[in-house]
Amino acid sequence: DIQMTQSPSSLSASVGDRVTITCRASQSINNYLNWYQQKPGKAPKLLIYAASSLQSGVPSRFSGSGSGTDFTLTISSLQPEDFATYYCQQSNSTPYSFGQGTKLEIK
Amino acid sequence: EVQLVESGGDLVQPGGSLRLSCAASGFTFSSYAMSWVRQAPGKGLEWVSGISGSGGSTYYADSVKGRFTISRDNSKDSLYLQMNSLRAEDTAVYYCAKGHGRDGWGNWGQGTLVTVSS
Numbered sequence: 001d002i003q004m005t006q007s008p009s010s011l012s013a014s015v016g017d018r019v020t021i022t023c024r025a026s027q028s029i030n031n032y033l034n035w036y037q038q039k040p041g042k043a044p045k046l047l048i049y050a051a052s053s054l055q056s057g058v059p060s061r062f063s064g065s066g067s068g069t070d071f072t073l074t075i076s077s078l079q080p081e082d083f084a085t086y087y088c089q090q091s092n093s094t095p096y097s098f099g100q101g102t103k104l105e106i107k
Numbered sequence: 108e109v110q111l112v113e114s115g116g117d118l119v120q121p122g123g124s125l126r127l128s129c130a131a132s133g134f135t136f137s138s139y140a141m142s143w144v145r146q147a148p149g150k151g152l153e154w155v156s157g158i159s160g161s162g163g164s165t166y167y168a169d170s171v172k173g174r175f176t177i178s179r180d181n182s183k184d185s186l187y188l189q190m191n192s193l194r195a196e197d198t199a200v201y202y203c204a205k206g207h208g209r210d211g212w213g214n215w216g217q218g219t220l221v222t223v224s225s
Contacts, residue, residue: 001169032209034208034210034211034212036152036211038152043202043215043216043217043218044152044202044212044215045215046211046212046213048211049210049211049213050210053210055211055213056213087151087152089152089154089208089211091208091209091210091211094154094157094166095154095166095167095168095169096154096208097154098151098152098153098154099151100151101151101152
């Protein structure tokens with residue numbers, strides 16, 4: 001099974017900051033990597049699919065990059081509504097697996 | 108507009124059974140694979156199971172294989188998860204999601220809470 005490791009586990013930042021979250025797969029997953037945002041009590045929201053494709057309706061300040069085993073999610077200029085938990089998910093092979101999450105908090 | 112509405116979550120004793128349902132609307136249900144994803148309280152996300160549009164192919168996480176059964180009724184636009192031999196570690200919010208997950212899950216239900224406790 002493929003293990004996904006996110007870093008950092010938590011992050012404090014300010015409105016307007018540029019933030020990067022990293023996700024590493026235990027083996028190559030090509031570009032089958034998706035990113036989600038989740039707020040307390042809500043279902044996850046898909047932000048990025050296939051490593052770098054922006055889901056419809058998601059602001060352009062969100063971007064993704066990477067291939068193989070190393071991936072990043074970047075938020076170019078944090079907005080108040082971006083404080084949430086972020087998860088990566090590999091979809092290269094079942095069982096699909098998620099990273100442990102990165103909690104983004106207000107500094 | 109895509110809508111997914113889960114139901115069936117409850118408090119159940121260890122070893123018990125429960126059936127979750129997910130009612131879908133706003134898209135041609137039979138054309139899409141569907142999935143179940145769960146989240147234990149305060150924990151991360153875990154893919155549980157998936158099913159093809161026809162229902163002919165099913166997939167399970169090792170943690171639930173042999174205990175859970177995913178199914179669908181395309182005439183009723185509904186997805187199901189039969190959960191048997193429930194354990195405390197199955198306690199979670201269960202979400203249904205549209206699609207196989209290959210390009211991510213862009214549509215989710217609101218979730219239904221399953222609590223396994225004596």
